[in-house]
Amino acid sequence: MYLTQGLHRAMQQRPNTTAVRFESKAITFAELGTRVERLAGALRKLGIANGERVAMLSANSPRYIEYYMATPWAGGVLNPLNTRWSASELLYALDDSASSILIVDDTFRALGIRLASEARSLRHVIYAGDEDTPDGMLNYESLIAESEPVEDGRRQGDELAGIFYTGGTSGFPKGVMLSHTNLGVAALTTVAIGHVATGTVFLHAMPMFHLAGFSAISALLACGGVHVIVPAFTPRATIEAISQHGVNRLMLAPTMLQMLLDWIDGNPAESACLDMSSLTRITYGASPISQTLLRRAQQAFPKAEFVQGYGMTELSPVCASLGPEYHTEEAYASGQMRAAGRPAMCVEIKIVDVQGREVPRGTTGEIIVRGPNVMLGYWNKPEATAEVLRDGWLHTGDGGYMDDDGLLYVVDRLKDMIVSGGENIYSAEVENAIASHPAVAQCAVIGIPSDRWGETVHAVIVAKPGEVVTAEAIQAHCRERIAGYKCPRSVEFRDSLPISHVGKVQKNVLREAFWTNQQRSVA
Structure with missing residues (x-):
């Protein structure tokens, strides 16, 4: 498996079909592929060698998809940066990963100037904005225009594909190392649970640096679906995009879903003019949803199925899914709606005691996971890696139990x-x-x-x-x-x-x- 596989297929099978809609722009798969090939050529001209890290700090845009594809195409390793982090946290992630190139947009122009002067390993900063290029930075569009397309390097399998930083128990972020196989399996899982399919029009409202967003990008490219992008989540922008583009699949954190419903309730005249009937599936994750909020969402979007995903960055990121069949009145009554879900495709889950022995069904213990979605380890942190990866199993630090029907429930957090x-x-x-x-x-x-x-x-x-x-x-x-x-x-x-x-x-x-x-x- 390799990250660009889906893009190659889409370029061959659906070259003139719309791949991306952003503001007033529509980009075909052929156009997207050409830009990726040229951006990869630019990265190679700038000296990116196999395995070197390329970071990005940006709001949502089509350029994020180009970055996600062009970096491995050029042989590099992804390092998407959390847009909510402080300058010191961003600097730590850049220095820890020894990233050579940083791409920044208009939103993070000033921060990019600061990081350029303070990050030890950065050789180049690329400005992917629409204003004048700051002194000392390279212009994203100029690099694409002036660079020749290059052949895909096709790094694959267990080779490192990306370093995705997550919070650290020691007080510093940890770089989760994910391989091409890890992320390829994540894309297949996203398709298998029905999150995307051929004909999907998917809205990227969650930050695209998040691994869940990346999985949706890879899966959608493989299916030849349409990426609809808003720069950042706001209830109004999300609802307008659904109405304008006929979005049928959406992924939100429960807090976003609540904000969306609050806006609809608070703006009845405006929301009545916007058609949201195209939505057929809403996936939520990152935290469980309250029954009150879920019922409210089901009433607001009666045509939509609801699906929950459970996992973590170390699991690429999903290891279990709770499907539409558990979002019913029967599931409310039985309590199954509170489950995290069933193990995802290719994933094994066990509940174990402190000695690592599997416990009987219904008994609470630690949730451990094995499968091709499990990370390679933590970047430059062998002790932390050894602590969670044992005998082929990832120890999640979450407490839970499995019922007699094989449903997983998360009840406590063993890690802080x-x-x-x-x-x-x-x-x-x-x-x-x-x-x-x-x-x-x-x-x-x-x-x-x-x-x-x-x-x-x-x-x-x-x-x-x-x-x-x-x-x-x-x-x-x-x-x-x-x-x-x-x-x-x-x-x-x-x-x-x-x-x-x-x-x-x-x-x-x-x-x-x-x-x-x-x-x-x-x-």
Whole structure:
């Protein structure tokens, strides 16, 4: 398997069919393929060797698809950057991966200038915007126009295809190494669960740097479907794109779905003028959905099937899916709607105890996964890799159980991570930021339930003797050091933290007051 396989097929089978719709533009598969071949030629002229990393920091656009295809075409390795990260987090990912080239758009022009001067490994920064090219940068369109097409390098199989950074328990992001096989299987899985198919008109409303978005891109190219793109998610832009282009498949985090429904309810006159009847399937993921929100969405989109995906970056990213048959009144009544789903194609899932032994059905243990979707490991982190990859199985750190029918349920999180609005937030990252405040003696960060975000970040702080600090000061301090979505939404101050007999903060005690009477102990 190799990443560009689907594009080759589409160029051969559907050259004059529309591949991408963005704003007023329509791009055919032949046009897309030509631009990819020329961009790959430009990357090679700039010295990209096999296995070298090419990063991108950009809002959604057709150029993101070109980047995803041209980089492996040229023999490079992908490094798509999280657009919500702070400059220091982005700089870490660039330096850690030793990325040679960075592509930035108008949205991140100023940040690109800063990263160009501070990142140690960058040789070139390419400006993929529509304004004047900043000094010291190369122009994206000029490079394509001036470069000759090149043959596809066809890196494949277990060769490294991309480094996708995720939060790190040590306080730094971890680069998840995914192979061409990993990402090829992810595309096939996306097709197998019915997320895309021939005739699909898919809306990219989620950030395209996300691995879930990448899987949809690869699968859609293989099926010859249409990519409809909005620069960033907003309810209005999403609904207008559905109406204008006849979008029939959509993927959203539950928080996005709620914002969409809130906009429809709050703007009845405008929404009545927009035709959303083309939607036939909505896939949600990144965090489970509440029954209240799901019922509301089903009423708003009565023609649409609903599907949930469960997984993580390390699993490319999906390992289980809950299909439309579990989004019914019967499933509500039986509780099956709360399941994470059944194992995806080519995936094995087991529930094990602390000794790694499989537990009986209905017994809670750690969810472990084996299959061609499992990552190669963490970039430059052999100890962290060895901790989660054991005997061919990836240990997810999630607690769950499997029922007698083979449905997987996620009930707890064994690793210290918060999922807020579909973003993974590791407590250690936030705690490191808080602990650097001069007035803080101790702190602990936990996730607490939120109807809108699934979970929000909550900080419990013990101040140093004689020091007075406010929640607002802590939040402002964090915003200077980490991405805004990682900063605590709420802060409480205590005289002490609950400590175990071995000296560890008992976060289960801190969480208990917030999660009592909740159906899950994670969102």
